[in-house]
């Protein structure tokens with residue numbers, strides 16, 4: 001069995017990184033069979049013919065820089081024979097596999113970044129003070145009454161963190177200083193007229209740099225401790241982010 005690993009950082013949300021990867025397929029001359037597909041975090045494809053096998057695994061992870069795509073290619077030529085001949089073949093195939101993947105990944109990263117421009121992206125801030133985090137209750141629209149992280153849609157051409165600082169200033173009248181990415185979740189349905197199921201929410205921890213939050217757009221604001229997070233009536237999409245927020249508050 002031979003193995004190669006590849007890592008690519010894609011300037012796109014998880015959903016786009018995943019969907020474009022699937023649309024482009026893989027750089028192998030034969031179609032592979034799907035073994036597993038968990039949108040937007042993982043998929044596995046394989047080809048098994050006689051003693052020859054090829055398995056291609058992809059993992060998609062949200063990072064501060066974008067989506068990290070970790071790929072692993074395992075293959076077995078199934079060739080027995082003299083050791084020298086086998087070694088030659090392995091070297092040859094290894095080079096060929098690496099070259100094919102590199103070409104494929106360059107095109108993939110560019111295609112995903114391009115596609116991301118057409119997807120509405122949302123950023124949120126988990127603003128921490130001491131052992132409490134600020135949560136906000138939506139005042140209008142279909143999600144009115146539910147709790148969320150302050151934030152909003154990234155404008156075309158805007159940096160994510162700039163959008164976060166702008167939204168907090170508009171919604172709360174404060175200046176925040178973003179810290180680390182806590183996670184990214186898929187938003188169901190249509191966000192801002194965009195493609196259904198394509199938008200994601202990326203939540204960053206943040207410090208309050210200036211001002212005292214005032215609810216300019218929300219119905220209510222609350223500073224909440226780790227023990228009370230679960231009981232809030234959250235927008236459903238936000239719940240997977242709560243463990244990371246609890247950890248941030250120092251009480252996992």
Ligand SMILES: Nc1nc2c([nH]c(=O)n2[C@H]2C[C@H](O)[C@@H](COP(=O)(O)OP(=O)(O)OP(=O)(O)O)O2)c(=O)[nH]1
Nearest residue numbers: 122124148149150151152153187191201235237238
């Ligand atoms: N800000 C925020 N939005 C969230 C969260 N969870 C979640 O599903 N959303 C959704 C609700 C909305 O469909 C979308 C954010 O849109 P928004 O209406 O707050 O954005 P915005 O401030 O840019 O609003 P607007 O200019 O379009 O009025 O993301 C969350 O925790 N924070």
